[in-house]
Amino acid sequence: xxxxxxxxxxxxxxxxxxxxxxxxxxxxxxxxxxxxxxxxxxxxxxxxxxxxxxxxxxxxxxxxxxxxxxxxxxxxxxxxxxxxxxxxxxxxxxxxxxxxxxxxxxxxxxxxxxxxxxxxxxxxxxxxxxxxxxxxxxxxxxxxxxxxxxxxxxxxxxxxxxxxxxxxxxxxxxxxxxxxxxxxxxxxxxxxxxxxxxxxxxxxxxxxxxxxxxxxxxxxxx
Amino acid sequence: xxxxxxxxxxxxxxxxxxxxxxxxxxxxxxxxxxxxxxxxxxxxxxxxxxxxxxxxxxxxxxxxxxxxxxxxxxxxxxxxxxxxxxxxxxxxxxxxxxxxxxxxxxxxxxxxxxxxxxxxxxxxxxxxxxxxxxxxxxxxxxxxxxxxxxxxxxxxxxxxxxxxxxxxxxxxxxxxxxxxxxxxxxxxxxxxxxxxxxxxxxxxxxxxxxxxxxxxxxxxxxxxxxxxxxxxxxxxxxxxxxxxxxxxxxxxxxxxxxxxxxxxxxxxxxxxxxxxxxxxxxxxxxxxxxxxxxxxxxxxxxxxxxxxxxxxxxxxxxxxxxxxxxxxxxxxxxxxxxxxxxxxxxxxxxxxxxxxxxxxxxxxxxxxxxxxxxxxxxxxxxxxx
Amino acid sequence: xxxxxxxxxxxxxxxxxxxxxxxxxxxxxxxxxxxxxxxxxxxxxxxxxxxxxxxxxxxxxxxxxxxxxxxxxxxxxxxxxxxxxxxxxxxxxxxxxxxxxxxxxxxxxxxxxxxxxxxxxxxxxxxxxxxxxxxxxxxxxxxxxxxxxxxxxxxxxxxxxxxxxxxxxxxxxxxxxxxxxxxxxxxxxxxxxxxxxxxxxxxxxxxxxxxxxxxxxxxxxxxxxxxxxxxxxxxxxxxxxxxxxxxxxxxxxxxxxxxxxxxxxxxxxxxxxxxxxxxxxxxxxxxxxxxxxxxxxxx
Numbered sequence: 090x091x092x093x094x095x096x097x098x099x100x101x102x103x104x105x106x107x108x109x110x111x112x113x114x115x116x117x118x119x120x121x122x123x124x125x126x127x128x129x130x131x132x133x134x135x136x137x138x139x140x141x142x143x144x145x146x147x148x149x150x151x152x153x154x155x156x157x158x159x160x161x162x163x164x165x166x167x168x169x170x171x172x173x174x175x176x177x178x179x180x181x182x183x184x185x186x187x188x189x190x191x192x193x194x195x196x197x198x199x200x201x202x203x204x205x206x207x208x209x210x211x212x213x214x215x216x217x218x219x220x221x222x223x224x225x226x227x228x229x230x231x232x233x234x235x236x237x238x239x240x241x242x243x244x245x246x247x248x249x250x251x252x253x254x255x256x257x258x259x260x261x262x263x264x265x266x267x268x269x270x271x272x273x274x275x276x277x278x279x280x281x282x283x284x285x286x287x288x289x290x291x292x293x294x295x296x297x298x299x300x301x302x303x304x305x306x307x308x309x310x311x
Numbered sequence: 312x313x314x315x316x317x318x319x320x321x322x323x324x325x326x327x328x329x330x331x332x333x334x335x336x337x338x339x340x341x342x343x344x345x346x347x348x349x350x351x352x353x354x355x356x357x358x359x360x361x362x363x364x365x366x367x368x369x370x371x372x373x374x375x376x377x378x379x380x381x382x383x384x385x386x387x388x389x390x391x392x393x394x395x396x397x398x399x400x401x402x403x404x405x406x407x408x409x410x411x412x413x414x415x416x417x418x419x420x421x422x423x424x425x426x427x428x429x430x431x432x433x434x435x436x437x438x439x440x441x442x443x444x445x446x447x448x449x450x451x452x453x454x455x456x457x458x459x460x461x462x463x464x465x466x467x468x469x470x471x472x473x474x475x476x477x478x479x480x481x482x483x484x485x486x487x488x489x490x491x492x493x494x495x496x497x498x499x500x501x502x503x504x505x506x507x508x509x510x511x512x513x514x515x516x517x518x519x520x521x522x523x524x525x526x527x528x529x530x531x532x533x534x535x536x537x538x539x540x541x542x543x544x545x546x547x548x549x550x551x552x553x554x555x556x557x558x559x560x561x562x563x564x565x566x567x568x569x570x571x572x573x574x575x576x577x578x579x580x581x582x583x584x585x586x587x588x589x590x591x592x593x594x595x596x597x598x599x600x601x602x603x604x605x606x607x608x609x610x611x612x613x614x615x616x617x618x619x620x621x622x623x624x625x626x627x628x629x630x631x632x633x634x635x636x637x638x639x640x641x642x643x644x645x646x647x648x649x650x651x652x653x654x655x656x657x658x659x660x661x662x663x664x665x666x667x668x669x670x671x672x673x674x675x676x677x678x679x680x681x682x683x684x685x686x687x688x689x690x691x692x693x694x695x696x
Numbered sequence: 697x698x699x700x701x702x703x704x705x706x707x708x709x710x711x712x713x714x715x716x717x718x719x720x721x722x723x724x725x726x727x728x729x730x731x732x733x734x735x736x737x738x739x740x741x742x743x744x745x746x747x748x749x750x751x752x753x754x755x756x757x758x759x760x761x762x763x764x765x766x767x768x769x770x771x772x773x774x775x776x777x778x779x780x781x782x783x784x785x786x787x788x789x790x791x792x793x794x795x796x797x798x799x800x801x802x803x804x805x806x807x808x809x810x811x812x813x814x815x816x817x818x819x820x821x822x823x824x825x826x827x828x829x830x831x832x833x834x835x836x837x838x839x840x841x842x843x844x845x846x847x848x849x850x851x852x853x854x855x856x857x858x859x860x861x862x863x864x865x866x867x868x869x870x871x872x873x874x875x876x877x878x879x880x881x882x883x884x885x886x887x888x889x890x891x892x893x894x895x896x897x898x899x900x901x902x903x904x905x906x907x908x909x910x911x912x913x914x915x916x917x918x919x920x921x922x923x924x925x926x927x928x929x930x931x932x933x934x935x936x937x938x939x940x941x942x943x944x945x946x947x948x949x950x951x952x953x954x955x956x957x958x959x960x961x962x963x964x965x966x967x968x969x970x971x972x973x974x975x976x977x978x979x980x981x982x983x984x985x986x987x988x989x990x991x992x993x994x995x
Contacts (some may be wrong), residue, residue, distance in 0.1 A: 114504050118335045126504035153467075153499050153597060153676025154447075293396040353803065353808055380806050384799070385838040391790060392799035393837070399790060399800070400807025401806075418793055426792070521811075528769050529788045530817070531697040531806060534716075 091306075093146040094248055095156040098238075099175050100165025100193075105235030108261075108278070109163075110141035113239055115257035116249040117145040125150045138174045138258035143265070145248060158183045163238050163245060164192040165220070171198070179204060187212045191241040191306065193220035195236060216245055216306050223305070228298040233281070236295045240302030251303075255296055263288045264296075312376035313360040317515040319350065322480035326473060326576065329510035338500035341409070341507050342433060343368035345475035346378070349431075350515045352402035353380045357390045359412040360445045361497035366407055387412040391419035391432075398428040401521030401528040403479065406430075409497055410437030410444075412613040413451045417458075418532020423490045423667045424459025424562050427526045429482035429519070430490040433475060435497040436596075436647075438676065447497045449596060449606040452624070453652025455492065461561045461569055463577075464595040465495040468507045470622070477576040479516055480672075487569045489562060494624075496597035496647060498573040499678070568624045573623055580628035581635055585617035589640040590688055595655055597681060598645045604683035605645075616688055624656070632660045642667045645684050650673045670694030699726045699769045717785060725767040731758050731911035739787040740766060749943025751904040751933035751950060752841045752851045756781050756822070759849060762911040764918055769818040770808070774827035776858045776933075777852060795822045795832030797869045798839035798848060806844050818918055819846035825855045825866035831884050833865075836887075840894035840926045847917040850887060853935040861938035868957070890929035892963050897921075899963040903932035905951040907959065919975065920968045926937065927968075934960045 096113070100106040108126035114126035120309065128141040131188065144158040155176070162184060168174045170192065177183070180202075181190060190208075192198065195216045200208065208215065220237035228237075236258075262278070314338040320329070325348065336344070342365040345353070354373065356366035375380035379402075384390035387408050394404045408416060411433055434455075438448035455462065460480065465471040471493065478491040495501065506554050521528040573580070584593075584606070599620045611618045619635045621628060636642055636657075644654040644667065654669035670696060671687050673679040686692040704712065719725075722738040722739045723726050729737045734757070735916060741760040746753040756778070761767050772777065773782040775794035781787050792800045793894060801821045807819040828850040837850060855873055856862040863876035867886040872879050895965035898920040910931055917927035936946040938951050962974065 100571055111504055115335055118506065123506065124335070124504070127498070128502050129498065147486050151600045151607075152678075157678070158682075203433055253681050353806060355781070355803070378811050382842065385834055389796065389799040389835045392796035393803040395792060396790075396800035396803025396805075397807040399908065400804045400811065401983050402807040402810055404803075419796075422793055527788065529804060530789055530811065531768050531770055532701070533697075534702055 092148050093144055093150065094147070094246075095159045096143040096161040096242070096248075096268045097159040097177070098141045098143075098163040098165065099157045099180060100139055100163075101135075101168065101174060101179065102137045102139045104139070104165045105232065106139045107141045108166055109235040109239050110275070112141045112261055113242070113257065113273070114143050114145070115260060116253040117143075119253040119256050122147055124154055125251055127154060129155055136175055136207075141175050153210060158185055160185050160188050161242065162188065162190045163236065163242060164190065165238055167192070167194045167198060169245070175288070181208060181211070181213065184211050184213055189242075189245045190212070190215045191238060191245055192217050193238055194298065195219045195222060209281045214245070215240060218302055218306055221300060223302050224298055227301045228294045231297045233295055236298045237302040240299035241306045242308030251300070254299060255292070258292050258295055262291055267278050280307035313512075315513045317348075318331070318513060319485050319517045320514050322477055322516055325510055325516060326476060328375035329514055331508040331510050333506055333508050335504055336468065337364070337502055337504050338468040338471055338495060339364035339368055339502070341472040341509075342475065343372060344507070345472045346405055347372055347512070348515045349405065349479060350403060350518050351378050351478060352519070353394070353397040354378055355382060355384045355390045355393045355397075356406065357387050357408065357412065359382050359387070359409055359437070361437060361447070362407050362409045362452045365433065365501065367530045369405065369407075369513045370514075383639045386420065387416035389657075391416040391423070391511060394430055394432075395419060395423055395426065395428055398423075398430050399529040401519070401524070401530055403483075403519035404430055405432070406515045407433040407435060407501045408437040410439050410448070410451055413455070416438060417454075420460055421453060422627070423478060425558065427488045427524070427562070427565070428495070429479075429488050429524075430476065431434040431482055431493065433471070433495065435495055435501045437497045438674065444676060447499050447597070448638065448648055448652060448674050448676065449494070449646065450652075450674070452494055453650050453655075454649065454654070456625060458494065460490040460492050460625065461566055461573070461623075462492050463573075463623055464621065465493060465500065465621065466596060468500055468503070468505050469657070470510060471495045471500060472507055474567075475578075476516070478500065479519070481569055481572045483519055483523070484572055485525050485564050487572065489565045490694055492604075494596065498676075501595040506587045530541070532659070557600065558686070563644060570626055571687055577622050579631055580623040581620065581631045582620040583617060583635050585615070586635065587638065588615040588617035589638070590615065590643065590646065591617045591619055591636055591639040591641070592688065593619040593621065593653075594645050594653070594686065595624065595634070595653060596647065598647055601679045601681050602645055602684060603695065605688065606682035608681055608686050609685050612685075614688060616681050623652075626658070627660070629660045636661050636666075639666060643684065643687050644669050645673050645679055646670070646672060647679065648672065659693075672693045697725075697859045698768065708995045713982075723786075724761070724763075729759060729761065730915075731907060733762045734758075741781070741784055744781050744784045744949075745939045745942070746781060747935075749936040749941070749950050750777070750944050751935070752777050752824075752853060752857075753781055754904050754907070754947075755851055755910060755931045758907050758910045759820075759914045760785065760787075761895040761965070763818070763820070764915055765816055765818055768816055769820060769918075770804060772797045772804065772819065772821045774823035774832065775877070776824040776827055777853075778822055778824060780820070780858075795827050795830075796835055796952060797821045797827060797832060798844070799835040801846050802839050802842065802844045816922060818922055820918060821846060821848045823848075823850065824850045824857070825850055825854060826864045829865045829887050837894050840891060840896055840928070843895065845921050845923045845925060847914070847921040847929065850928070850930045851913065851933045852930055853933050853938075854884070855935060855938050857935040857938050861935075887962070888928065888930055888961060894964075895925065896928045897925040897938050898927040898966040899961070901930045901958070901961040902952040903954040903958050904934070904947055906952040913962065916972060920971060923971055924965070924968050944966070
């Protein structure tokens with residue numbers, strides 16, 4: 090586990106939690122690191138809790154399955170925190186000391202006093218990113234919110250390079266090989282392709298979302 | 312049709328000599344890449360999570376011309392019979408299922424062995440109802456131990472890829488000719504993206520030759536003759552008992568005869584790290600991966616711990632296990648199921664069973680934190696024998 | 697199978713069993729024997745150990761004699777009385793599990809089609825009413841939905857005979873049987889109607905009272921299945937043992953039923969009709985040519 094960065098992403102089915110994990114895992118491999126990516130879903134359903142996990146390391150990675158002790162937590166929807174739409178309660182449980190949390194929310198969420206003191210004790214840095222509006226304003230579709238979340242992650246941790254992200258995105262959406270996470274994920278891929286006339290536009294648009302969000306987080310910690 | 316003409320090569324050549332390329336793919340995609348090169352004639356599919364993606368991708372191979380016939384059957388019982396019918400006709404077949412699908416199809420598996428069908432099937436293991444679950448759990452493996460089939464357990468997508476490709480040559484030997492099940496933990500491997508080294512796309516396995524079958528292929532190409540004057544089925548006489556008993560023993564003997572052919576590809580049935588350590592973690596499948604991490608953590612804390620990875624469950628790795636654990640003082644057996652079938656297996660193979668800590672056991676779908684295995688290694692958490 | 701394969705090796709002729717010599721010298725392979733010729737050639741199904749008066753074995757004997765291409769026919773059976781009959785059959789045949797006969801046949805037919813693209817390999821399923829209409833109904837129907845090209849024959853004795861006379865889905869409503877101690881509560885399943893609805897190109901319902909009708913319908917079923925799509929033949933085969941009849945009475949029962957509750961039915965799809973008509977024309981032409989030849993010879 091030493092030298093390993095473990096990421097837990099929690100969101101709602103259809104938000105691209107699984108896709109985001111696959112893209113960042115691919116980017117890490119392009120950067121020359123090892124990565125293991127696990128999506129975890131119950132019966133596949135939109136808006137049901139969805140989680141995915143990424144382990145990145147310069148060493149061999151053996152363990153697999155859900156990440157119980159993450160360094161980084163991405164929360165794709167405020168409902169994960171506010172309505173408990175999550176496999177993990179509270180959402181920060183198991184976070185390692187000095188960990189990073191990125192939350193997709195238009196406004197700062199005020200935590201309960203006990204949660205706040207636990208987060209302080211962990212030395213966690215929490216970033217709120219309006220990922221959905223960045224996706225809408227910069228990318229022209231809410232479906233790019235997962236890219237805005239990855240942008241937030243890169244802004245907070247620089248875990249993968251922007252160049253690798255661009256290559257991973259191209260591989261995913263413009264590659265000749267059909268990408269497989271699950272039957273339903275493949276259907277959602279086709280849907281996002283429909284939002285853009287050209288694949289190049291899809292990739293450049295997503296990269297713009299990613300950069301906008303990364304800059305926002307890098308410049309403003311909470 | 313495939314873009315390139317695929318060159319038929321021996322399994323040994325394909326797995327050992329062909330150049331390999333490292334790709335970042337899921338376990339399901341590793342199944343596709345194995346079957347792309349396996350020269351399969353017929354595959355039959357039926358959806359069940361977490362197996363479905365694998366057989367979707369095999370379907371894509373059919374659309375691309377790598378497989379000659381493919382369809383979705385009506386349920387797993389039927390699918391396993393459809394696959395059996397095709398194997399009886401003398402063609403190479405492949406299918407996959409898991410958990411509830413395995414149990415629905417169950418009656419077929421001993422029938423396959425008894426009919427001496429060289430079927431290769433992959434099980435992407437999943438929990439069994441009730442209550443309803445779609446999550447990873449290896450409980451079905453304990454139930455399949457006595458179906459007569461050869462059972463291999465993949466730790467990761469790389470094992471899955473290599474084990475599927477090698478299985479055809481083991482199953483199709485005249486002296487073996489029984490089914491091979493390649494087991495892999497659902498989700499933990501099927502849906503996990505990881506690095507896998509695959510061979511180039513311009514080769515495929517040599518075709519299956521049904522004339523080497525030890526029992527007649529059902530094709531009316533060998534002289535027809537009544538099988539028996541007085542059928543022994545459902546008769547109560549000595550000859551009927553003897554016929555059934557000797558046939559069943561012959562199926563068991565066929566599995567024994569598979570040993571050298573499995574070893575030719577996998578080396579030993581078990582793989583051991585730190586064999587001299589007094590504490591040994593024994594596991595198969597994803598539990599091995601979790602065990603590796605636990606062993607690394609325990610050694611960082613100064614504990615002397617070894618690891619035994621079991622790759623083959625049938626034929627049973629009796630001698631291998633006995634040797635690997637001869638000096639062990641404490642044996643920790645982490646498992647992804649409720650029943651602890653692996654601990655029972657190990658206990659039946661070695662003396663001094665009070666050495667065994669039969670856990671931790673995780674079931675219901677959660678991962679097994681390496682920290683929990685470390686707790687059992689240290690004896691902080693007690694589990695039963 | 698090439699007939700070369702069955703030819704006797706002269707070096708082995710003195711040690712081969714009479715059984716084999718008879719099959720080679722006087723069997724139906726490559727010869728045009730049919731049900732009409734029973735008794736004049738070495739049959740592929742004989743010396744069965746079934747009950748005296750068994751109508752299943754009678755129907756079995758007729759259909760095996762009526763196979764249009766026995767040298768390249770593989771038969772699939774199921775569990776029940778027919779699994780006692782099958783080992784007596786000198787054709788490649790399969791007993792696998794109870795109820796999976798149409799699934800086995802689906803894989804078998806497709807596998808043979810791949811291996812022998814230029815050769816006719818007929819697959820014929822023969823199973824009882826329990827196997828076809830109860831435990832294996834899903835596989836029966838789905839093989840028809842998929843359009844699998846083989847013939848399905850049901851031997852309908854309206855009970856589970858081999859296990860001791862229990863009610864089946866094909867038992868008539870009200871009949872008292874084992875496991876239906878107060879009488880069957882629902883109607884006999886119309887598998888023939890299901891077959892038509894499922895897309896079978898040829899469907900026939902016959903009884904052992906008309907052996908030649910069985911022969912004709914069965915031959916059509918095999919030929920249509922080979923060329924067009926799935927076919928179904930249902931044969932009433934009363935069981936003297938479980939119906940507590942004298943062995944001589946079972947065919948009389950079939951006769952009686954064929955006039956009442958088990959009447960002959962035939963459904964031929966337009967495509968099958970066209971195919972059968974074209975075939976009949978061809979056969980007639982052949983007959984004409986042959987008789988002309990004979991005239992010329994005699995002249």
